[in-house]
Amino acid sequence: MTALFLVDGNQLLYRAWFGFPTRITSRDKTRDLTGVFGFLALMRKAHRLHAPDSELVVIFDGEHATGRTDTVPGYKANRATITALPEVKRALDAAAVRWIEIDGQEGDDIIATPTVVHAGRPVICYSSDRDFYQLLHHRASPF
Template identity: 55%
Template structure:
């Protein structure tokens, strides 16, 4: 392992310690913050909930019911003392990146987007539960998540981001920001900066460079042909970014380097599209610095909201 990665890994581990469900914040900084990737959770609930949930009239409410149930479970079991804020993608959120990278998220156009029919009801359920949510016009949800995570962490609050989206790995920052993915096996559901460094051989700050080289099919980023995680890790050794790639390399790394340089403008554009913008405008006062009370069971909450 190269010296810079080893130092970064040591730093990440020194902050995170052993994996735990506790996310202590700096004394006096307010409760820890649980940020929720709203669209990801809604789609996961609709397509992955263990059983279909229908009303007496036969209406399929699986996505809505599962959204509330999975959120309640994650909050109760992992973040009971956290303030909860749910972030959704704006309808036009990816337009800016698509202008710079043709094909960005183009593959999603033909996907099954039936879960979005439950989006207004999910927001109403959150309002009924007293959970704040944000859909910032013109903004991808990942950028809003990054901005809120930065704001909270800068004031000393610990942050956990509830999502299974690897695009958010770039947010990981020692004890300050972690990711909760309850789809992972028990004991590995809390993803830390150290986990990324150990598994992929890069630090979270290098994640956009890494994904630009290896590709990100879900975002329509093809990556460099023949460059997989191992080769990308070799090219990005010593904490390098794309601008710092070595002049020469041997074996597969050499082939990958030559191919990357042959399509350099595209690779750099991919990296920029994958970078999170932690400086987007968000409403003042969205974060209340108050822990969110335990949510009602899904059936009861939907009944109170008039949705059941």
């Protein structure tokens, strides 16, 4: 059975935006492409390295995902807004990579669902968010 490789899209974009040592810009220097380039490069490398035969799906936070911000004061309060998200989604569409965003839902919760629902299918969560450790079981190992 083919594994499901789920990418935490917002977390990966944040990591790409702030993790590259130098900014990547368009040839005319008018657009910062670091987020888009970094996101696609990291996603491609992770998929090829960890699960090349798996089904790849990128999961994003819904536009109005306020569940945790309503209950946990300061949740993501210090996070910078990254404007590259629409460009990343367009790039995923162009590359025929499926992505999901459910209005009002956190991407973390969307990613956690198939780990229970697809109990017979291997699910790989690609994220550096340690909250996903609670989804691990004896057959899984983080990478």
